[in-house]
Amino acid sequence: MPSDNKCVHCGADCGKNPVIWNNMQFCCHGCEQVYRLLNENKMHQYYDLQSNPGIRVEEHQYDTKYAYLDKDEVQKKMFEFHENNIAKITFYIPSIHCASCIWLLEHLNKLNKGVKHSVVNFINKTYTVSFNTDEISLRQLVELLVSIHYIPDLSLSTLEKPKSKGVDRKLMYKIGVAGFVFGNVMLYSLPEYFNGKPLGDSLGTFLYYLTYILTVPLVFYSGSDYLVSAFKNLRKGIVNIDLPIAIGIITLFVVTSFEVISGAGPGYSDSLSGFLFFLLIGRWYQGKTYQALSFDRDFKSYFPVAVTRVVDGQEESALLEELKAGDELLIRSKELIPTDATIKHGTGLIDYSFVTGESTPVRKEAGEFVYAGGRQTSGAINITVEKEVSQSHLTQLWNQNSDDKPSERSLKSIIDKISVYFTVVIILIALAGFGYWFALGHDFKTAILVLTSVLIVACPCALALSMPFTFGSTMRLFGKHGMYIKNTGTIEKLTRIDTIVFDKTGTITRPDESRLLFHGTPLTQKESEAIASLTRQSTHPLSNAITQYLNHTKTLPVIGFVEMSGRGIYGKANGLALKLGSAEYILNEDTNSNKASMVHLTINGAYRGYFSIHNKYREGVDVVLKGLKKQFQLYLLSGDNDSERSNLLNYFDADKIYFNQQPADKQNFIKELQKQGRNVLMTGDGLNDAGAF
Numbered sequence: 001m002p003s004d005n006k007c008v009h010c011g012a013d014c015g016k017n018p019v020i021w022n023n024m025q026f027c028c029h030g031c032e033q034v035y036r037l038l039n040e041n042k043m044h045q046y047y048d049l050q051s052n053p054g055i056r057v058e059e060h061q062y063d064t065k066y067a068y069l070d071k072d073e074v075q076k077k078m079f080e081f082h083e084n085n086i087a088k089i090t091f092y093i094p095s096i097h098c099a100s101c102i103w104l105l106e107h108l109n110k111l112n113k114g115v116k117h118s119v120v121n122f123i124n125k126t127y128t129v130s131f132n133t134d135e136i137s138l139r140q141l142v143e144l145l146v147s148i149h150y151i152p153d154l155s156l157s158t159l160e161k162p163k164s165k166g167v168d169r170k171l172m173y174k175i176g177v178a179g180f181v182f183g184n185v186m187l188y189s190l191p192e193y194f195n196g197k198p199l200g201d202s203l204g205t206f207l208y209y210l211t212y213i214l215t216v217p218l219v220f221y222s223g224s225d226y227l228v229s230a231f232k233n234l235r236k237g238i239v240n241i242d243l244p245i246a247i248g249i250i251t252l253f254v255v256t257s258f259e260v261i262s263g264a265g266p267g268y269s270d271s272l273s274g275f276l277f278f279l280l281i282g283r284w285y286q287g288k289t290y291q292a293l294s295f296d297r298d299f300k301s302y303f304p305v306a307v308t309r310v311v312d313g314q315e316e317s318a319l320l321e322e323l324k325a326g327d328e329l330l331i332r333s334k335e336l337i338p339t340d341a342t343i344k345h346g347t348g349l350i351d352y353s354f355v356t357g358e359s360t361p362v363r364k365e366a367g368e369f370v371y372a373g374g375r376q377t378s379g380a381i382n383i384t385v386e387k388e389v390s391q392s393h394l395t396q397l398w399n400q401n402s403d404d405k406p407s408e409r410s411l412k413s414i415i416d417k418i419s420v421y422f423t424v425v426i427i428l429i430a431l432a433g434f435g436y437w438f439a440l441g442h443d444f445k446t447a448i449l450v451l452t453s454v455l456i457v458a459c460p461c462a463l464a465l466s467m468p469f470t471f472g473s474t475m476r477l478f479g480k481h482g483m484y485i486k487n488t489g490t491i492e493k494l495t496r497i498d499t500i501v502f503d504k505t506g507t508i509t510r511p512d513e514s515r516l517l518f519h520g521t522p523l524t525q526k527e528s529e530a531i532a533s534l535t536r537q538s539t540h541p542l543s544n545a546i547t548q549y550l551n552h553t554k555t556l557p558v559i560g561f562v563e564m565s566g567r568g569i570y571g572k573a574n575g576l577a578l579k580l581g582s583a584e585y586i587l588n589e590d591t592n593s594n595k596a597s598m599v600h601l602t603i604n605g606a607y608r609g610y611f612s613i614h615n616k617y618r619e620g621v622d623v624v625l626k627g628l629k630k631q632f633q634l635y636l637l638s639g640d641n642d643s644e645r646s647n648l649l650n651y652f653d654a655d656k657i658y659f660n661q662q663p664a665d666k667q668n669f670i671k672e673l674q675k676q677g678r679n680v681l682m683t684g685d686g687l688n689d690a691g692a693f
Contacts, residue, residue: 008035038104038148066146068306068317069139078138081130086116087138090128091145091152096120105150112136112144127152154305168284175280178222181214182273189270204266211269212260219253223276244423249276303338303389307331310382320389327385331376333539339372339389346381349540350374361541363567377539378563430454496679500628501670501692503684504638504648508625509615516549520601520609527603529554530574537561538569542599545613546580568599577604597643615644625651633678637661637669637692667691 005014007027018025019032026032068074081088096102102120105127109115114136118129127150131141145152188207220227223246230246249272256267308330309318315330320338323329328344331337337350348364352374361377364370370383430451438447475485485491502508523531532550535543537558561571568581579586579602586600587607597613628634635656636648642659649657658669666684670692673680682692 066139066142068319069142070137071317071319074305074319075138082133085132085134086130087133088128088130089138090126091142091154093125093127093145093150093152095150096122096125096127104148108144111148112140115141155303171280171284174222174225175277175284177217178273178277178280181218181222182277185211185214185269185273189266192266205263208260208266212256212267215253215256215269215272218273218276219249222280223249226279244426245279247423247427303336307335307338323385323388325385325387329383329385330380331383332380333376333378335376337370337372337374337376337383339385340387341370341372341383341385343368343370344382344384346379348374348376348381349378351377351541377541426454493679494681497632497681499633499635499673499678500681500683501635501637501673503666503682503689504636504644505615505640506685507683508621508651509617514545514549515614515616516545517612517614518609519612520607523608526574527576529556530576530578531580531601533558533573534561534569534571534578535580537571538563540569542597542613543569543580546599546611549611578602614647617647622651632681635669635673637666639663663689663691 005018005025007014007018008024014025014027018027020026021032021036024035026035075082075087079087079089093105096105102122105120106118108118108129112135114132114134116130116132118127120127127145129141136144142152142154188211191207192204226242226245226249229242234243252268252272252275256269256272259265259267303320306317306319307323308315309323310316310328310330318327323339329338329341343364343366345366347366348368348370349361350364350370351361352371362374369386372387372389433454434447434451437450471491474491478485528550532547533554533556535547535550536555538544540563556573559572561569563569564581564585568579568585570577570579572578580599583598583600586602598610599613600610601608625634629651633656634652635658636652637658639661640659645657645659658665661669666689670680670682682689684692
């Protein structure tokens with residue numbers, strides 16, 4: 001394609017029929033509208049910050065889509081602040097991707113004076129905006145953002161989940177106290193360090209007592225988490241890393257108390273304050289890592305806040321929590337089905353890829369049952385609610401592993417396991433030292449000094465401090481390479497893996513790409529251009545795959561286009577009468593083939609052949625799987641049919657490939673491997689893999 005055939009707004013190829021405005025070309029009317037909007041408001045800087053910064057815009061119909069945002073109960077749950085007609089709200093906008101996005105969103109007041117202040121958090125892709133509700137409503141604000149294609153992620157979880165505080169204030173207070181004590185104790189200890197020996201005068205005694213007093217809040221406030229954790233776990237018979245840390249804290253504090261009160265010396269206030277301060281810093285660092293890699297989402301994060309309910313023939317917006325069995329809903333094209341239901345009117349072509357990972361749509365007629373989580377891909381349908389959202393099949397899938405709670409023993413980390421032996425050995429050595437020196441006739445003070453010295457010197461400071469930093473850095477290193485670890489326990493489990501189980505569709509194959517072959521009489525240039533023009537009219541995934549396969553940029557007029565949902569398409573282009581679709585639609589027969597998807601073709605009533613559509617595997621998957629096979633046992637579990645068996649035999653052993661697997665089958669398969677003593681890593685991309693995970 002010529003390099004100058006790019007959309008001025010988004011940089012996409014404009015094809016043979018670009019949209020022209022003011023001698024500039026655009027790939028679609030949506031991009032043209034956004035460009036004109038920015039031009040009319042003199043916001044040309046948007047394009048100066050980065051070449052082709054825009055995102056390709058789809059034309060949205062939102063006359064009633066966001067009507068639910070006018071409801072007071074919705075606004076109260078979404079607003080962070082609302083007083084004197086000034087409201088503040090934070091949106092998550094996934095399409096924020098460059099400096100131009102930041103500039104445009106932070107100058108939104110130029111498009112509407114009702115916007116008073118706005119700021120973008122680029123890392124988290126969040127947009128916080130304050131606006132005057134008398135000048136622009138919440139609904140109008142969202143529609144303004146949608147009009148420039150910065151579409152906020154408005155999901156059910158937006159209403160139900162509290163806003164994240166972002167910072168553990170209690171931990172910050174404890175770090176503040178520990179830092180204050182550490183700084184002052186080290187300052188008061190300087191005379192002793194410079195003198196090279198304990199200070200014996202009244203000044204020394206005063207400084208000893210001062211540092212000791214400071215350690216009291218340090219131990220019982222800043223160090224309280226370790227003391228309480230050790231005590232609670234010990235009561236349950238569990239020894240974790242907090243126990244030796246707690247013993248170290250108590251030992252240092254007791255010895256310091258004894259030496260200062262008896263006048264024997266300064267104690268260990270400096271060591272104790274430094275130990276706790278850096279320990280808490282390590283905990284804070286680890287917490288920051290968890291915050292950056294947050295995966296606390298459930299099925300409600302993917303559902304809309306409201307849907308269109310039909311009552312007595314009239315459409316209205318309804319929150320999902322208001323839906324009851326028997327309600328009639330209108331589901332438009334590309335909208336998600338929020339709950340288990342029965343189709344009342346229309347023909348459904350349901351994409352269940354969110355639930356199953358399989359991208360081929362399923363055809364459903366009036367009266368048939370549809371599951372929550374499917375997306376309607378062809379026209380609008382009316383459905384009758386069978387179950388409330390919280391009782392749907394999707395909810396059961398998401399929560400299917402709730403009964404499989406890991407045992408307490410499996411929850412122990414590497415540190416906890418080491419600390420069991422570490423603590424016992426150190427205590428035995430300390431007691432042995434105490435007994436040895438006391439048995440030799442030394443006084444009790446010397447023996448107790450030996451006991452405490454062993455505990456102090458062997459205090460697991462390095463272990464306790466190094467693990468949070470090590471794991472935190474490891475998680476960040478993984479993140480830089482596109483692998484996001486949920487928690488440190490996952491890192492530990494990865495070291496023990498000996499078996500890897502793969503899902504197929506979307507995991508080792510590309511979900512939105514296919515490999516096509518045409519079987520039949522070769523097509524002429526005229527015929528292939530006509531077919532590409534016809535399939536371009538359809539949104540069906542198989543039609544899109546054929547359009548990409550033929551790769552013709554010339555779009556011809558199509559006369560009499562008709563699409564039979566789930567069956568096929570018909571139309572005339574380039575003087576040819578074309579008909580594409582299933583064997584039942586084209587040949588009036590059902591092949592019941594389990595092989596690759598087939599789209600049959602007739603031209604002017606004559607059968608010409610069929611397109612076979614196969615999965616396209618991810619680049620480099622052969623190298624990865626062959627490398628893994630040398631070290632791990634590899635299995636494949638797929639919810640799809642066995643059409644790809646011959647290809648998969650290049651990577652997996654024949655007895656380790658399983659097709660037509662339901663979610664429960666995958667979960668049970670993993671359980672069986674675990675019963676055999678296998679440490680299993682499961683990889684997948686669909687909600688049907690949740691139980692196996």
